[in-house]
Amino acid sequence: MATAAFDSVTPRQRGRLGGWPGAAALAVAVASAALVFWVLGDPLIACVFLAGLVGAGAILIARGSAAPLIFEADAADGIDVALLRAALDASSAGVAITGAAGDMIAANHCYVGWFGGDTAPQTISAEGAGEALMSHAPGIARRDGSATLPGLRFGDVTLDVTVEPVGLGGSYLLWRFTRADDIDLVRDAGRLVTGEGGRRLGEAGLMAALVDGEGRVIGANAAFAARATGQVDGDAAGKSLVEMLFGGEDGGLRFVSEGRAAPPLHLIQIPLTDAVETPSFFVMLDDPSGGFGRLGKEESASVNALVDFLPLGLALANVDGRFVYMNKAFRRAAGLARDELPAYPGDLVVDIDKAALSDSVRRLARGPATSSSISLRLRARPEESVPVTIAGVRGLGEAAVILALKDSSEEDKLKHQVAQATKMQAVGQLAGGVAHDFNNILTAIIGHCDLMLMRHTPGDSDYDDIQQVRSNSNRAAGLTRQLLAFSRQQTLRPQVLQLPDVISEVSTLLKRLMGETVQLQVKHGRNLGSVRADPGQLEQVVVNLAVNARDAMPGGGTLTIQTYAMPSDEVRKLGYEFLPIGDYTALKVIDTGTGIPANVLPKIFEPFFTTKEVGKGTGLGLSTVYGIVKQSGGFIFADSEEDVGTSFTIYLPVNRAEPAPTRVKRAESAGELWGTGTVLLVEDEAMVRAVAERALTRHGYTVFTAENGEAALEILARGDQIDLMISDVVMPTMDGPTTVREARKSHPDLPILFISGYAEEQLRKSIDLERVAFLSKPFSIQRLAEAARDALAQK
Known part of the structure; x- marks a missing residue:
C-alpha cells in the first residue's frame, strides 16, 4: 500500500494492489508506520498513520480482489502523500523524501520555506564544496547506510544535512536539514543592517553600519549611506568610515559630506567578537545639543x-x-x-x-x-x-x-485682477463688434427718419410717429456708445479743463434727477490742477454715479460731490499698488444709501452685472464709468459699508502741458449745410449707402456710389472730377484705408471722410493717414452734411 502510494506520485507511474494477500498489505502498512515513527519519534502520530493506511486498504480489499486496482498519481497523492506530509510538518527541522529517481515525494513546511516545494535536495545550490557534497550524498547514503554533511552554507543560513535510505529495499531517501549550532554574529549583523531591520532603524532616526576590522564599511542602512555620501541613493559599502568623518573644534564628529555646519554625531560601537581587529556594529544619531x-x-x-x-x-x-x-x-x-x-x-x-x-x-x-x-x-x-x-x-x-x-494671497489677487482684465477685454471686443453692426442698422433707421421728416411738418398725422422712431433710435445709439465706452473704444475729444466747470454744467440736470428726497451737496477744493479729458464723457460719468446713488437711497438721503487736489505725497500715503505716484485731481461721489455687500463689491464694474430688478437697469452704467475713466488715463476706486453708504473716488492725472481754455460752443446754422461738388461714396452696407446718397444729394452734392474699394478705384480711373471721398473703414476685400492709399496715388490732394460703426480710437492705427476726417455711426443727415462741408473746407 505504501509502495503503491510512493510510486504513484512519479509521472504516470502505476502500482497494482490486486491479487496481494491481505497479510502482505498489512505488512507494508506496518512498515510505513514504522518509517514515520523512525522519522518523528512520536508513537501517536505513527499509530494514526497506520490506522489511516489500514482503513484505506480494508476499503479496497472489500471491493473484491478479482479486479486489479490501479492507483493514478493524483489519487495516491490525495490519500497517502497528504497524510505523510501532515506527519512531516510536526518536525521543526526541514524534512524531505525523494524517490529512487531523485524525484520529490513529500516535504514539510520548514523545507518549503527554505528551498521551495519543487526543489529536490540534491539540486540545492550550496556555497563552496557543499554543492558537490549535496550531489554525491544519495550515493553515499545508499552505500554506507547514511550520509552526514555538517555546516553547509545555503545563502544566509548554515545547516547540517543528513541523508538516509528508507522504505522497502531502501528505494527512498530521507533528507533532514537542521540549523548549525554556531552563530555567525558578523553575518547576522550584516543581514540586520542592510535588511528590514536597518530600514526600521532609519525610520527611527538611527544610522547603522557594519564595519570590518580594518575600518571599511561592510554594509549600512539607507539612512547612514545617504548622510555619509551626501546622496539619497548613495552606497557606503567598501568605503573607510574614518575618511567619511572628521572631528570639529568642539570635539564632535561630523560627516565630511555635510561640512562644519552639520550637527555633531553620537556614535555607539558594538564589537562583535573579542578579537583585536574585530568587526563592529556602529549606531549613530544626531546630537540635539548642537547648533x-x-x-x-x-x-x-x-x-x-x-x-x-x-x-x-x-x-x-x-x-x-x-x-x-x-x-x-x-x-x-x-x-x-x-x-x-x-x-x-x-x-x-x-x-x-x-x-x-x-x-x-x-x-x-x-x-x-x-x-x-x-x-x-x-x-x-x-x-x-x-x-x-x-x-x-x-x-x-x-x-x-x-x-x-x-x-500667495497678493499673487492670487493679481491673478484674479489679470483674469478680470482679460475677461473685460474679451467682452469689450465682443461689445465693439456688436456696436459696429448695430450702428449700421441705426444709421439707416435714423437716416430714413430724417428723410421722412423733410416731407412732414409738425401737425401731420405721421410726424409724431416718425419722431418717436427717431427718438428710440437715438436711445439705442446711446446704448451702443455705452458698449463702446465700456470697451474703451469710444471716440474721445479730450480737452484741458477744470473739474468744477464740469460739475457746474451738470449740476442743474442732477438736481432734476435727484428729486425732492435727495439733497445735493457740492464741495470744491482749492488749488485744483487742470485735467485732460472729454467733458461730455466726464458729465456722463457724474450722471451715472449720481443716478446709482439716488437708487441706493429710496427713502432719501444726501449726495455729496467733492473735488480736491491730491498731491504725490498724499498719494504715496494711500498705499494703492495700482495708483502710480503723481499729482492728481480727485472727484468723489458719496451717498448715504444702503451700501454694497462685500461679496458684490468686486463685481460692480463688470458689464451687465446689476442688482436692480428686471427692467430697471442694464448693468452697463458702472462699466461705462470704468471704461471712460480708464481711457482718460484715470483710476477709480469704490468703498462701501452696508447701511452706511458708498463712495466712488476718481483720480485724474494733473495736466502740466497747457492751461485750461474757456469752453465756447460754436453756433450752427442750417443754411451752411448746403454744398456743391462731386462726392464718391464707398460703403459696403446697401442700406447705409442708400441713405447717405439721398442725404448728400438733397444737400446739393453730385454723388457716385461704390459698394467696395475696387469699384471706387474704377470710378476714379474714369477721370471724373471727384471733390470728396466718403468711405467706410472696414469693408471686405479692400478696406477703406487701403482704398485711400491707392486713390492718393492718382489724386494726392483728394479730401477723405471716413465713416465707421467702430470708434475712431479702435481704428486709429489703420486710418493713420494725412488730411482725413472721421464720422462715427450712427449719424443723422445733418451730421453727415456737416462732416462733408468741413472736409471740403480743408481742401
Missing part, C-alpha cells in the same frame, strides 16, 4: 523674533514630523486662525495630500540635508495647489525639517 540647541532662552527668543519679520513663511518640525516653531508669515500663508495650533504638517492640507507631505517630511528628516518641493492643497484653500518647499536641516537643535510656504 541653536545650545542657545539660551533669550537668544532663542531673539532668533524667533527675527524670523517673524521675514516675509517668507517658515516652520520647523522635529524628526517625528511634529511642529516646533512657525513664524507669522507661515501662519498667514497657511490660513491658520490666531489661536489654531496644528501639531503636524499634515494637519494643514486636505486629506488626500496628507500622506505625500508626511512621507516627504519623514524622508528629509532622517536623510541628508537636501530639499524638495511639492504641490499641495491647503485645508484653508482647497480649490488650488500651492508649492511647499521642504528641506532637511542640521544644527537647529530639535528641528530636523524646515518647511517654507509662500503667502
Whole structure:
C-alpha cells in the first residue's frame, strides 16, 4: 500500500494492489508506520498513520480482489502523500523524501520555506564544496547506510544535512536539514543592517553600519549611506568610515559630506567578537545639543523674533514630523486662525495630500540635508495647489525639517485682477463688434427718419410717429456708445479743463434727477490742477454715479460731490499698488444709501452685472464709468459699508502741458449745410449707402456710389472730377484705408471722410493717414452734411 502510494506520485507511474494477500498489505502498512515513527519519534502520530493506511486498504480489499486496482498519481497523492506530509510538518527541522529517481515525494513546511516545494535536495545550490557534497550524498547514503554533511552554507543560513535510505529495499531517501549550532554574529549583523531591520532603524532616526576590522564599511542602512555620501541613493559599502568623518573644534564628529555646519554625531560601537581587529556594529544619531540647541532662552527668543519679520513663511518640525516653531508669515500663508495650533504638517492640507507631505517630511528628516518641493492643497484653500518647499536641516537643535510656504494671497489677487482684465477685454471686443453692426442698422433707421421728416411738418398725422422712431433710435445709439465706452473704444475729444466747470454744467440736470428726497451737496477744493479729458464723457460719468446713488437711497438721503487736489505725497500715503505716484485731481461721489455687500463689491464694474430688478437697469452704467475713466488715463476706486453708504473716488492725472481754455460752443446754422461738388461714396452696407446718397444729394452734392474699394478705384480711373471721398473703414476685400492709399496715388490732394460703426480710437492705427476726417455711426443727415462741408473746407 505504501509502495503503491510512493510510486504513484512519479509521472504516470502505476502500482497494482490486486491479487496481494491481505497479510502482505498489512505488512507494508506496518512498515510505513514504522518509517514515520523512525522519522518523528512520536508513537501517536505513527499509530494514526497506520490506522489511516489500514482503513484505506480494508476499503479496497472489500471491493473484491478479482479486479486489479490501479492507483493514478493524483489519487495516491490525495490519500497517502497528504497524510505523510501532515506527519512531516510536526518536525521543526526541514524534512524531505525523494524517490529512487531523485524525484520529490513529500516535504514539510520548514523545507518549503527554505528551498521551495519543487526543489529536490540534491539540486540545492550550496556555497563552496557543499554543492558537490549535496550531489554525491544519495550515493553515499545508499552505500554506507547514511550520509552526514555538517555546516553547509545555503545563502544566509548554515545547516547540517543528513541523508538516509528508507522504505522497502531502501528505494527512498530521507533528507533532514537542521540549523548549525554556531552563530555567525558578523553575518547576522550584516543581514540586520542592510535588511528590514536597518530600514526600521532609519525610520527611527538611527544610522547603522557594519564595519570590518580594518575600518571599511561592510554594509549600512539607507539612512547612514545617504548622510555619509551626501546622496539619497548613495552606497557606503567598501568605503573607510574614518575618511567619511572628521572631528570639529568642539570635539564632535561630523560627516565630511555635510561640512562644519552639520550637527555633531553620537556614535555607539558594538564589537562583535573579542578579537583585536574585530568587526563592529556602529549606531549613530544626531546630537540635539548642537547648533541653536545650545542657545539660551533669550537668544532663542531673539532668533524667533527675527524670523517673524521675514516675509517668507517658515516652520520647523522635529524628526517625528511634529511642529516646533512657525513664524507669522507661515501662519498667514497657511490660513491658520490666531489661536489654531496644528501639531503636524499634515494637519494643514486636505486629506488626500496628507500622506505625500508626511512621507516627504519623514524622508528629509532622517536623510541628508537636501530639499524638495511639492504641490499641495491647503485645508484653508482647497480649490488650488500651492508649492511647499521642504528641506532637511542640521544644527537647529530639535528641528530636523524646515518647511517654507509662500503667502500667495497678493499673487492670487493679481491673478484674479489679470483674469478680470482679460475677461473685460474679451467682452469689450465682443461689445465693439456688436456696436459696429448695430450702428449700421441705426444709421439707416435714423437716416430714413430724417428723410421722412423733410416731407412732414409738425401737425401731420405721421410726424409724431416718425419722431418717436427717431427718438428710440437715438436711445439705442446711446446704448451702443455705452458698449463702446465700456470697451474703451469710444471716440474721445479730450480737452484741458477744470473739474468744477464740469460739475457746474451738470449740476442743474442732477438736481432734476435727484428729486425732492435727495439733497445735493457740492464741495470744491482749492488749488485744483487742470485735467485732460472729454467733458461730455466726464458729465456722463457724474450722471451715472449720481443716478446709482439716488437708487441706493429710496427713502432719501444726501449726495455729496467733492473735488480736491491730491498731491504725490498724499498719494504715496494711500498705499494703492495700482495708483502710480503723481499729482492728481480727485472727484468723489458719496451717498448715504444702503451700501454694497462685500461679496458684490468686486463685481460692480463688470458689464451687465446689476442688482436692480428686471427692467430697471442694464448693468452697463458702472462699466461705462470704468471704461471712460480708464481711457482718460484715470483710476477709480469704490468703498462701501452696508447701511452706511458708498463712495466712488476718481483720480485724474494733473495736466502740466497747457492751461485750461474757456469752453465756447460754436453756433450752427442750417443754411451752411448746403454744398456743391462731386462726392464718391464707398460703403459696403446697401442700406447705409442708400441713405447717405439721398442725404448728400438733397444737400446739393453730385454723388457716385461704390459698394467696395475696387469699384471706387474704377470710378476714379474714369477721370471724373471727384471733390470728396466718403468711405467706410472696414469693408471686405479692400478696406477703406487701403482704398485711400491707392486713390492718393492718382489724386494726392483728394479730401477723405471716413465713416465707421467702430470708434475712431479702435481704428486709429489703420486710418493713420494725412488730411482725413472721421464720422462715427450712427449719424443723422445733418451730421453727415456737416462732416462733408468741413472736409471740403480743408481742401
